Amino acid sequence: MDKINRKILIAVDESENSMRAINYVGELLRGMTDFRIFLLHIVLLPQDDYFFNEEEKTSWIREKKVAGEGILHRSHKVLTDFGFKEDSIKEILIVESCSSVGECILQKQQEINCSTVVIGRRGISKKEEFIFGSTSNKILHTPKSCTVWIVE
Amino acid sequence: MLSESEIWDLLVQRLPKENLPKRLNIITDTSDYYKIGYDDIVLLNNIPYLIRHDQKEGRFGIDEQPKFWVKKAIDLIDASQKIIKLTFHERFTSRVGDITFECFRSSKKEARILEMVRGDRRFMQGFSVKDSAGNIVRIIDFIKGINYADYILTLGSSHEDYFFNYFPQVLDEYIELVKAIAFLHENNEKHGDIRRDHIIREKNTCINTWIDFDYNYIHKENMFGYDLFGLGNILTYITGRGDVTIQALKATNSPAFYTLNKDDMNIIFNNRVVNLKKVFEYIPDELNLILLHFSVGAPVYYDDTRQLLTDLQELRQKISK
Numbered sequence: 001m002d003k004i005n006r007k008i009l010i011a012v013d014e015s016e017n018s019m020r021a022i023n024y025v026g027e028l029l030r031g032m033t034d035f036r037i038f039l040l041h042i043v044l045l046p047q048d049d050y051f052f053n054e055e056e057k058t059s060w061i062r063e064k065k066v067a068g069e070g071i072l073h074r075s076h077k078v079l080t081d082f083g084f085k086e087d088s089i090k091e092i093l094i095v096e097s098c099s100s101v102g103e104c105i106l107q108k109q110q111e112i113n114c115s116t117v118v119i120g121r122r123g124i125s126k127k128e129e130f131i132f133g134s135t136s137n138k139i140l141h142t143p144k145s146c147t148v149w150i151v152e
Numbered sequence: 153m154l155s156e157s158e159i160w161d162l163l164v165q166r167l168p169k170e171n172l173p174k175r176l177n178i179i180t181d182t183s184d185y186y187k188i189g190y191d192d193i194v195l196l197n198n199i200p201y202l203i204r205h206d207q208k209e210g211r212f213g214i215d216e217q218p219k220f221w222v223k224k225a226i227d228l229i230d231a232s233q234k235i236i237k238l239t240f241h242e243r244f245t246s247r248v249g250d251i252t253f254e255c256f257r258s259s260k261k262e263a264r265i266l267e268m269v270r271g272d273r274r275f276m277q278g279f280s281v282k283d284s285a286g287n288i289v290r291i292i293d294f295i296k297g298i299n300y301a302d303y304i305l306t307l308g309s310s311h312e313d314y315f316f317n318y319f320p321q322v323l324d325e326y327i328e329l330v331k332a333i334a335f336l337h338e339n340n341e342k343h344g345d346i347r348r349d350h351i352i353r354e355k356n357t358c359i360n361t362w363i364d365f366d367y368n369y370i371h372k373e374n375m376f377g378y379d380l381f382g383l384g385n386i387l388t389y390i391t392g393r394g395d396v397t398i399q400a401l402k403a404t405n406s407p408a409f410y411t412l413n414k415d416d417m418n419i420i421f422n423n424r425v426v427n428l429k430k431v432f433e434y435i436p437d438e439l440n441l442i443l444l445h446f447s448v449g450a451p452v453y454y455d456d457t458r459q460l461l462t463d464l465q466e467l468r469q470k471i472s473k
Contacts, residue, residue, distance in 0.1 A: 129453070131378055132378075
């Protein structure tokens with residue numbers, strides 16, 4: 001790992017475990033004002049084949065963006081309620097057609113140069129993990145230049 | 153553009169007089185594929201295709217169902233047999249075991265893959281054209297042969313005979329099939345519907361050919377996880393010379409039935425035995441260990457096709473010794 005900094009990337013989605021991760025960070029770092037928090041929401045864009053036409057794709061993206069912004073705002077509010085300053089929190093929403101959400105999160109971590117990544121564990125079944133994979137496992141097992149907190 | 157009389161002349165060359173249609177019905181817009189039937193002419197890129205029957209597909213004891221958007225046809229220019237796949241964009245929820253996920257069928261995806269695999273005989277061959285309404289139509293070379301599942305069942309007089317006398321060759325062929333899928337994955341494409349009856353063994357060349365690339369699914373963390381699951385099912389099938397189910401073992405009072413537990417079964421289809429060494433003790437450990445990656449008890453799974461291939465190639469070297 002390079003130099004440790006006080007930038008933390010938290011990946012958020014609509015799930016309860018994601019909110020648990022936010023609460024964990026809020027509770028743990030409450031009162032420590034010199035951290036910068038990056039809230040990341042990824043809209044996983046299906047391949048173009050999924051859409052009947054361009055209009056449908058545009059409207060699909062618009063809908064997902066609105067939902068994603070809602071998730072980011074709610075997460076933001078939880079952190080400010082814990083005492084984090086408004087300007088210490090940045091919301092990032094990306095719409096990408098990535099083959100792995102985990103890789104996408106780590107790519108963003110590299111870009112922002114955060115030394116800590118936080119995600120919640122979804123607690124999916126073994127079967128689901130087998131077929132669809134697990135983002136927390138992917139992040140855990142991918143070589144990276146950061147520390148990972150996986151919140152149960 | 154070919155005129156009606158030119159098309160009629162071609163028909164006369166290709167069909168015996170008594171089989172000629174009473175009148176010509178030439179279709180250039182294929183949007184309503186239900187209305188396209190036997191003896192119609194679909195004219196695409198100025199090539200007339202004489203439509204024969206709808207293709208059918210059956211599986212797991214379910215009667216064959218017509219696929220109205222897939223037609224057998226004859227290219228009236230060169231008399232070759234074709235499969236014509238018309239645009240049928242659907243979305244549906246698919247279920248494997250108790251897992252559901254969103255799937256869709258896409259002519260665009262299949263057209264893209266056909267282009268990518270042109271000349272590669274491990275995949276069905278063909279091309280796509282747009283009809284007069286802009287629908288993407290795939291024109292596929294007809295493959296004369298049997299599906300891989302049926303072929304496997306023709307080999308050997310018993311499992312032991314099959315395993316020692318045919319399986320090494322079958323494994324070589326399976327490795328080629330996995331390499332073909334690895335090629336798709338390296339090019340960021342899924343097959344989407346890997347099943348043993350989506351492989352046709354061509355009659356004359358004995359080349360195994362992947363067919364049907366129009367399925368796709370919404371992936372999550374592992375884009376190719378479902379494809380890998382399909383490959384694991386096929387490996388289990390070729391190792392067992394068919395599905396080895398708990399019901400069949402019980403019915404035959406096989407001693408293996410009393411040794412099996414939950415962990416030995418397929419992770420999704422819980423009645424299929426994956427730990428086949430408990431049934432056929434001569435199966436080498438190296439092969440059984442690969443199979444166990446697809447079992448309920450697996451502590452780790454394959455992340456990608458390359459990992460599976462590495463293990464298969466090591467196994468193949470051991471088997472040939």
